[in-house]
Amino acid sequence: MRSNAKYLVIILAVICLSLGIQRKKLKLLLIVHRHGDRTPWVPYPTDPFNNEDQYWPDGFGHLTIKGKQRMYSLGKYLRKRYDNFLGTSPREAWVRSSARERCLESVTMLLAGLYPPTGRWVWNHQLGHIWQPVPIKAVEFEKDGMLNPDSNCPMAARVMALIDRSPAVQQLYRKYKPLIGFIEQKSGMKIRHYRDGRDLFDTLYVQRQNQYSLPDWVNQTVWKCLRKFHKKAFVFDSSNAAIRRLRAGVILKDMCDQLRDSIDGQKSKHNVFLYSTHDSLLSVLLSALNIYNGIPPPYGSTIMFELYETNCGDDHKTSDGKQQLSPQSQQPIGHRLEVHYLNVTESEKSYLLAVNGCAFGARNETMVCDVKHFLDSLKTLIVDNWNDECKDTYWRRLFRSIEL
Known part of the structure; x- marks a missing residue:
């Protein structure tokens, strides 16, 4: 019965969209992207191009000039796409990166394009007219369960061994x-x-x-x-439910927390959340959302989660069941989610994705997503204590409780 109610919400919202009576306003933006073009990680034994100084002056595994240009252009594209939503203050953005230098450099270049200094943010008459610093958070690479798809996790290693024998x-x-x-x-x-x-x-x-x-x-x-x-x-690498939970569960928890807080009206100085990571993290995230097309994410590929306030929506309630009213019109507020994937940055053409809880609107040009259905569909993937779940003892306790 509850499932039928969720689909009824989606159907009503599709009708609302089709009739052209929906009004929506972007409220929260979550962006997950791969780093830009890089050099090879490591040469193979007979590699004729194994001389790092001669062939790879940037160093092995580092961002290239083309990669820097790509990420700067991506930042400018995102500024153009969301210019009506973004402010001039870089303080509105919360930025987290993998500790790999190519990811840190990539998001630095992206931010240069996304937040060029204007007004009071111009800090001198030379560099300060074209660039400003933006804080970027990172944790130790081997311990990063959020953005390092190969972080130290014994249970994930065991699951991967099972996949190899599949x-x-x-x-x-x-x-x-x-x-x-x-x-x-x-x-x-x-x-x-x-x-x-x-x-x-x-x-x-x-x-x-x-x-x-x-x-x-x-x-x-x-x-x-x-x-x-x-x-x-x-x-x-993402073919097993356990590996999807261990590798995508941490970032999904963080993103779901941001979505819930925004829906519930929690005050935050951030309305943009940026995550800079690797291709295999993007692919396992897309797999966890049941939207991976089997094509490895190219350099700079980006997933954009857009949360909207709308007059055509769900039950107009927060996660604890309270009704929300617009402070201006005192009309009920609903929430809708759109997920876009930009897989070829040069094209500047993103694709609207049908994640769980979504349905296409008229002429397949719009998408209606029930946010609560979307969040509910991810409950089995959310990781509350990643360090604990990575231990064999956690799963032994879990299986023992199931047997009991």
């Missing part, structure tokens, strides 16, 4: 076994895990993007094989 992964190994032997011989790199194939493809891809000629042994057949490993790695 029928789908074993079938991939069997299919490409003869070719993998050839690739190992030529590259000098042992491919014992699908992530090894992913990493080798990534190195070759970055080299090609930087106009370096690949070795003769990287023919079309080898390229297709390694690209398959690369693409499948993102699917496998």
Whole structure:
């Protein structure tokens, strides 16, 4: 019965949208993005481009000039897109980044485009006219359960070992076994895990993007094989409910807390929340929301969660059941959520996504999302104590309680 009521809310809101009688106002913005273009993490043993000083002056695993330009352009795009919502004060933004330097540098460049100093924020007549500092928060990389998809979590490591032994992964190994032997011989790199194939493809891809000629042994057949490993790695890494909870649960909790506080009218000096992270964190987050298309998130790809106040909405109540009224009109306030995905930053064309609790409006040009349904659908993924859940003892206690 409760489920039917949720769908009735969505249907009524779709009708409201279709009739053109909805008024909405952006109230909260959550942005999760991948860093910009970078150099390879590490060369493979026979890599002809393994001289860091000669070929990669930025250093291995670091943001390139193109990456800096991409992220600055992304910031300017976001300013243009949300200019009517954003103010001039960078204090309105709360920014959290992975501790990897490429993520910190990426969000620094994005913020330069998003918050160019104007008015009182111009702090001198030279640099102060084009750039201003914005605080960025980060925690130790290995302990970051929110934005590091490979942070130290023993339980996640055990789940990943189970995924590696799954029928789908074993079938991939069997299919490409003869070719993998050839690739190992030529590259000098042992491919014992699908992530090894992913990493080798990534190195070759970055080299090609930087106009370096690949070795003769990287023919079309080898390229297709390694690209398959690369693409499948993102699917496998989020193919298990437990891994989605352990890797996406912390950021989902933080985002859901912000959404609830905003709906409940909690006063906050922040109306923009930015998270700078990695491709595999974006893919597991999209998988947790049941909207991952199986394509690895490109450089700078961005998910935008937009919370709106609207006159066409849900039951106009806060999370504790109290009715909300607009202070201006004294009319009930509803809330709607829109989720957009910008996967190719150069296009500046985002895609509206149908997350849980959503339905398309007229001509599939609009989307209506019941926020409470959306939040309820994520309850099994939310992690309250990530450090505890990463321990084997937590799961043993959990299974023991289920057995009892």
